[in-house]
Amino acid sequence: MANNFDAISFAEKIFSNDFDFNEMALELFHFQYNHVIIYRQYCDALKINAAKIDHYTKIPFLPGSFFKSHQVICDEKKIEKIFTSSGTTGQQASQHLVADVSIYEKSFIKCFEEVYGPVQDYCFIALLPSYLEREGSSLVYMCDYMIRKSKHESSGFYLHDFEKLNNTIQQLKDNNTKTILLGVTYALLDFSEAFPQHMKDVIIMETGGMKGKRTEMVRSEVHTILKNAFHVNAIHSEYGMTEMLSQCYSKGYGKFTNPAHVKILLREVNDPLAIKTNATRGGVNVIDLANIFSCAFIATQDLGKINPDGTFEILGRYDDSDVRGCNLMVE
Numbered sequence: 010m011a012n013n014f015d016a017i018s019f020a021e022k023i024f025s026n027d028f029d030f031n032e033m034a035l036e037l038f039h040f041q042y043n044h045v046i047i048y049r050q051y052c053d054a055l056k057i058n059a060a061k062i063d064h065y066t067k068i069p070f071l072p073g074s075f076f077k078s079h080q081v082i083c084d085e086k087k088i089e090k091i092f093t094s095s096g097t098t099g100q101q102a103s104q105h106l107v108a109d110v111s112i113y114e115k116s117f118i119k120c121f122e123e124v125y126g127p128v129q130d131y132c133f134i135a136l137l138p139s140y141l142e143r144e145g146s147s148l149v150y151m152c153d154y155m156i157r158k159s160k161h162e163s164s165g166f167y168l169h170d171f172e173k174l175n176n177t178i179q180q181l182k183d184n185n186t187k188t189i190l191l192g193v194t195y196a197l198l199d200f201s202e203a204f205p206q207h208m209k210d211v212i213i214m215e216t217g218g219m220k221g222k223r224t225e226m227v228r229s230e231v232h233t234i235l236k237n238a239f240h241v242n243a244i245h246s247e248y249g250m251t252e253m254l255s256q257c258y259s260k261g262y263g264k265f266t267n268p269a270h271v272k273i274l275l276r277e278v279n280d281p282l283a284i285k286t287n288a289t290r291g292g293v294n295v296i297d298l299a300n301i302f303s304c305a306f307i308a309t310q311d312l313g314k315i316n317p318d319g320t321f322e323i324l325g326r327y328d329d330s331d332v333r334g335c336n337l338m339v340e
Contacts, residue, residue, distance in 0.1 A: 024269040024298075033298055034065040034272075037305050047071075047079040048304050057283070066274065066284050070294045070308035076103040076252045083108060085300040093145035094251040095218075103251045106303035107146065111130075113254045116299035117151045120256045120268045125189075129308040132161040132181055136192030136200065136259070138168045139218070147251055148216060152191065161186070175204040177337065182210060191213060191247065194231055195223045196282045201238035214245040214258075228263050228323075252307050254299035255322075264320040272296040273313070281308060293323070 025031040042049050043057045050058065052069050062068055073258040075081060078101070086108035094103040107113060108239065121128060135152040147167075156164040163181060167174045181188045190202070191214040191268050213235060217228075232244040243261025255263040275291030285291045293311040300307075310327040315316075 011082060022304045025299050029297075030272065032067050033099045033270075034068065034296055034305070035062065037298060037301065038062060038065075040301075041083070041306075043303055044083040044085060045086055045302075045304055047075060047081055051075070056153055063126045065272065065296060066286060068296075068306050069282075070276070070306045071221075071304045072281075073250070073252050073310060075304075076105060077101045080104075080144060081303045082106040086302050090150075092147035092150070092251050095139065095143060095145070095146070103301060105251050105254075107254070110150075112299055112301060113147070113150070116270070117154070117256060119256070119270070124266065125158075126256045126259070128155050128158045129160060130187055131159055131212075132186050133159045133164045134177065134188065134190045135166045136174065136196045137166065137216075138196055139193055140166060141166060141333065148249070150257075163332070165284045171200050172201045174200065175206075178206075178208070178211065182208070185210070188212065191216065197235060198223065198231070201235055205238040206240070208239040209241055209248060211239070213239055213241055213243070214247055216247050232261075232263070233335055250309065250338065252300075252303075252309075253295060253297045255297045259320075263285045263322050265322065266320055268309060270298040273315065276308065277312065278312070284295060289316070290324070291326070293321075 014026065020137070021206050041050055048071055051071055055069055069079070071171060076138060081154070088106045088108065090107040090110045092105040092107060113194065117130065125131070133152070133155050137152065140146040140149045145195045152166070163177050163258075178190070189212045190197075194215045194217055197213065197215055215231065215235070218308050228246075235244050236242070246259040246263060246265070247256055248259070249256040249267050255268060257267045257271065267327040273296070274296070275285045275289070276294050278287055278292055281292065284294070290313070293309045293313040293327065294307055295307045297305050297307065312324045312326065313321055314324060315321045319338070
């Protein structure tokens with residue numbers, strides 16, 4: 010079974026319907042039940058009969074907090090890369106032990122290109138000061154890869170030199186270059202105050218997070234401020250977390266679409282083991298099939314809702330644990 014997953018060319022894996030997704034999810038569940046020790050122990054503690062699991066909605070979801078307290082990795086694999094959450098002062102960081110970082114690379118490119126098209130079509134600017142100033146950020150790893158893949162001479166990271174950033178953006182606008190400015194929320198707000206301007210042809214994408222630099226704000230308020238400062242119709246968003254190897258994107262209004270290899274499910278707020286198959290609001294569970302060698306089935310600390318069109322929104326948090334893409338930004 011392990012060799013079977015080793016041979017998966019994830020970039021070519023296509024889930025054209027729910028049946029295909031279910032088949033892969035079940036195969037991955039049984040693999041992880043047999044090879045990820047802490048996940049098997051968790052399932053056994055719940056008295057789960059793995060042989061009777063016949064649909065992804067019945068698969069047990071591992072609480073995200075286990076990534077803080079245990080090693081979540083296949084027992085046959087060596088650790089190639091460790092991604093860590095930023096966390097808050099006095100809080101233990103989550104650790105994602107990655108056995109094959111190439112799977113992450115294939116996944117985040119696939120996630121991005123399903124929504125925006127080829128990375129090479131964009132100049133990719135990352136305004137991520139708080140992430141760059143620490144080690145182990147999966148977001149920085151992703152952005153660095155995309156910056157190099159874009160092969161645009163102006164693609165790159167920016168810390169606190171807003172004047173240089175502004176000059177770069179002006180040049181890109183003058184040359185009609187397709188540009189993505191991806192930034193941590195507080196840094197985008199700081200930049201919008203220092204250099205308000207017309208940026209209608211630039212995709213402004215926030216990843217969430219004040220990182221203690223500003224008072225927390227609701228997402229809609231942040232987006233209104235940025236839209237007014239930059240004269241754009243919508244602010245895009247990225248939703249991901251240390252425990253995942255995939256991302257979801259929103260082109261505006263905080264409504265996210267999930268890639269084909271990711272499912273968003275809702276659970277009962279007062280019963281973490283009960284999946285809500287018909288309700289629209291609840292705790293957010295994620296199936297991320299890119300998490301081949303850790304755990305693909307995660308019960309997050311997010312509260313969310315699923316819209317009739319299949320998009321989902323993040324409404325808030327159960328606690329203060331750090332998640333990229335919302336980070337206490339509630340509606």
